[in-house]
Amino acid sequence: MGFCAKLKQWATPVAVPDGATVLEAALAQGVPYPHGCRSGNCGACKSRLLKGDVELAEFSDFALTQDERAQGLVLACRTMPRSDVEMAWLEVDDLVTHPLRDLTCRVAALGDMTHDIKRLRLKIEGGGPFTFSAGQYASLGFAAIAPRDYSMANAPARNGRDNPEIEFHIRHLAGGASSAYASTKLRIGETVRVQGPYGTSYLRESHTGPIVAIAGGSGLAPIKSIIETVLAIDLKQPIHLYFGVRDERDLYLEDHFKTLAAKHKNLSFIPVLSEPGKPTKRRTGFVHLAVAADIKDFDGSKAYIAGPPVMVEAATPLLQSLGMRREDIHADAFYTEAERAKLQAASGAAR
Ligand SMILES: Cc1cc2nc3c(=O)[nH]c(=O)nc-3n(C[C@H](O)[C@H](O)[C@H](O)COP(=O)(O)OP(=O)(O)OC[C@H]3O[C@@H](n4cnc5c(N)ncnc54)[C@H](O)[C@@H]3O)c2cc1C
Numbered sequence: 503m504g505f506c507a508k509l510k511q512w513a514t515p516v517a518v519p520d521g522a523t524v525l526e527a528a529l530a531q532g533v534p535y536p537h538g539c540r541s542g543n544c545g546a547c548k549s550r551l552l553k554g555d556v557e558l559a560e561f562s563d564f565a566l567t568q569d570e571r572a573q574g575l576v577l578a579c580r581t582m583p584r585s586d587v588e589m590a591w592l593e594v595d596d597l598v599t600h601p602l603r604d605l606t607c608r609v610a611a612l613g614d615m616t617h618d619i620k621r622l623r624l625k626i627e628g629g630g631p632f633t634f635s636a637g638q639y640a641s642l643g644f645a646a647i648a649p650r651d652y653s654m655a656n657a658p659a660r661n662g663r664d665n666p667e668i669e670f671h672i673r674h675l676a677g678g679a680s681s682a683y684a685s686t687k688l689r690i691g692e693t694v695r696v697q698g699p700y701g702t703s704y705l706r707e708s709h710t711g712p713i714v715a716i717a718g719g720s721g722l723a724p725i726k727s728i729i730e731t732v733l734a735i736d737l738k739q740p741i742h743l744y745f746g747v748r749d750e751r752d753l754y755l756e757d758h759f760k761t762l763a764a765k766h767k768n769l770s771f772i773p774v775l776s777e778p779g780k781p782t783k784r785r786t787g788f789v790h791l792a793v794a795a796d797i798k799d800f801d802g803s804k805a806y807i808a809g810p811p812v813m814v815e816a817a818t819p820l821l822q823s824l825g826m827r828r829e830d831i832h833a834d835a836f837y838t839e840a841e842r843a844k845l846q847a848a849s850g851a852a853r
């Protein structure tokens with residue numbers, strides 16, 4: 503049974519089985535539907551419902567506001583048809599799609615970036631070739647643990663070339679299954695399952711205006727991939743990189759970015775400490791407030807933001823209030839299962 507979903511941008515109608523979402527069915531049938539979190543939290547699958555009846559599972563206001571819902575917008579990852587439907591995904595600028603891969607990888611390198619962030623380098627041994635855009639993420643499965651999303655930290659190989667290795671930065675989360683395993687048990691040579699690439703918060707390579715990049719903690723991973731790609735392809739626009747962490751011990755790759763900034767005059771690198779334990783000469787406060795204090799004109803700019811949901815959810819409306827269009831803000835909030843459950847409970851209660 504189930505219903506049929508006609509998509510404005512795709513010639514073949516999608517059969518949506520009972521209980522499935524439009525996004526699940528579309529991806530299973532090879533449709534390059536723009537998407538990110540697949541859990542109603544990011545807004546990347548925002549679509550217009552043109553015809554038909556649907557039921558929406560829980561989603562966060564950050565992903566879809568009540569106003570947008572009232573205007574006929576839905577999230578494909580939350581949309582279950584209750585009749586045949588017609589939908590159109592909102593156009594993503596510079597839409598880039600890569601084949602979805604199920605990779606078998608081996609741990610090639612493992613090291614400490616900070617007291618709680620590990621750098622993981624995986625060698626791809628099967629399932630490739632793997633291509634991705636700077637800023638995207640993949641789902642990583644360690645041992646028998648449920649997979650979790652982690653962002654690629656290396657700049658992707660260019661011109662359709664294969665990426666033989668991929669890098670991740672994984673922050674150890676208290677009580678977390680996957681991050682604890684990666685931090686304490688994972689060993690060189692071990693097999694890791696990787697599915698991806700996912701995500702729409704990737705570098706828009708045709709954009710020539712200023713770039714505002716805001717990373718919080720291990721959110722530096724996708725931002726590093728983006729910055730290194732911008733510099734590798736020699737884009738000349740101003741790049742303002744802000745790296746927010748709690749205290750001195752949470753900073754990493756500082757020398758790397760200082761060296762890049764010394765070499766590329768269009769790059770500025772500003773670390774910001776939110777909870778310095780002792781007096782410091784560094785910038786202090788919340789990283790998004792440092793951006794707002796420094797930059798007065800966002801005309802023509804794009805922002806790339808990644809890290810803790812609280813930071814992403816504060817930075818996004820702030821940049822909008824300062825004149826940046828929502829479609830120029832490409833953000834990945836690192837939602838955990840606890841945060842997803844909390845958001846869904848809150849949005850369920852509000853409905
Ligand atoms: C797009 C994206 C990209 C990301 N990229 C990165 C990255 O590059 N680096 C990085 O460090 N992290 C990243 N993350 C976060 C990452 O995916 C994991 O959420 C994080 O590592 C925690 O996973 P875990 O398995 O260790 O914790 P989990 O086992 O998922 O636990 C996290 C917390 O949730 C609680 N919890 C678990 N299940 C439930 C439930 N069902 N209901 C309520 N509470 C629950 C746990 O008790 C714990 O407090 C990203 C997330 C997203 C969405």
Ligand code: FES
Binds near residue numbers: 542545547578
């Ligand atoms: S993919 Fe639908 S809200 Fe993130």
